Amino acid sequence: MNFEKIQKNLKFENFQVGNEEFKSCFLFTGASMTYAAAVEFCQEMGAFMPILRNDDIRIKQIAYRVDQFGQRYITEVERYNSYGLSYDIPVWVSSVTLPSNQCGWLSSRTASIGEQNCNNLLPLVCERGTQPYQEPLMWRRDVILVVALFALLVLMLLCLALCACRKSQQRKESFLKRKEFVRESIRRSREDFQVSKSGLKNFWLFEN
Numbered sequence: 001m002n003f004e005k006i007q008k009n010l011k012f013e014n015f016q017v018g019n020e021e022f023k024s025c026f027l028f029t030g031a032s033m034t035y036a037a038a039v040e041f042c043q044e045m046g047a048f049m050p051i052l053r054n055d056d057i058r059i060k061q062i063a064y065r066v067d068q069f070g071q072r073y074i075t076e077v078e079r080y081n082s083y084g085l086s087y088d089i090p091v092w093v094s095s096v097t098l099p100s101n102q103c104g105w106l107s108s109r110t111a112s113i114g115e116q117n118c119n120n121l122l123p124l125v126c127e128r129g130t131q132p133y134q135e136p137l138m139w140r141r142d143v144i145l146v147v148a149l150f151a152l153l154v155l156m157l158l159c160l161a162l163c164a165c166r167k168s169q170q171r172k173e174s175f176l177k178r179k180e181f182v183r184e185s186i187r188r189s190r191e192d193f194q195v196s197k198s199g200l201k202n203f204w205l206f207e208n
Contacts, residue, residue: 013029014026014027014028015065017062017065019057019058024058024127025127025128026050026065026125026126026127026128027126027128028065028066028091028123028124028125029123029124030123031123032121032122033121033124034119035092035116035119035122036118038092038124042127045126046128047127047128048126048127049092049093050062050094050127051093051096052094052096052104052106052113053095053096054095054113059106059111059113062106062125063106063107063108063109066091066108066123067089067109087109088107088108089109089123090105090106090107090108090122090123091105091106091122091123091124091125092122092123093105093106093113095113098115102115102118103115103116103117103118104116106125
């Protein structure tokens with residue numbers, strides 16, 4: 001495919017979406033092409049196909065901007081037939097939730113990601129940057145879940161350690177009590193023996 005010729009004849013719409021300092025630059029064009037051609041086209045533009053998650057905060061933002069730009073490509077007949085409200089513009093995207101052998105597309109109206117025949121002709125969105133966008137670590141649900149589980153595990157280990165220390169202390173106290181009891185028993189036995197011996201001695205002296 002002659003991308004240089006396409007670039008000369010096409011009008012690109014640039015926009016930026018994301019969360020604060022984690023914003024990325026995007027490029028939208030209404031030209032329709034297959035998924036493989038769209039990936040190659042983004043590479044030729046020094047960009048890449050955006051990789052999106054289902055909970056990615058950028059999905060609705062991208063869909064909204066594409067919908068705004070797409071209205072410029074709608075003919076009067078299409079606008080009349082759809083009453084200017086329900087006309088959807090699907091664009092090629094990549095998704096981590098889809099199998100690697102499936103091609104993803106984003107609906108500009110519903111902001112949802114689905115599967116599409118890779119040979120269909122759709123408009124596309126490219127993301128500019130040195131590497132694919134990644135959400136801040138603290139915003140990822142899986143990371144939050146791992147941190148929560150780790151914290152729970154640490155708490156459980158702490159509770160077990162406290163219980164073990166408590167039982168060890170109780171065993172030590174019980175051992176000391178038994179030891180003291182044995183000593184007291186031996187002492188009393190000796191005292192009783194001395195008393196008995198003294199009484200027996202006095203008895204023999206009295207008899208003699």
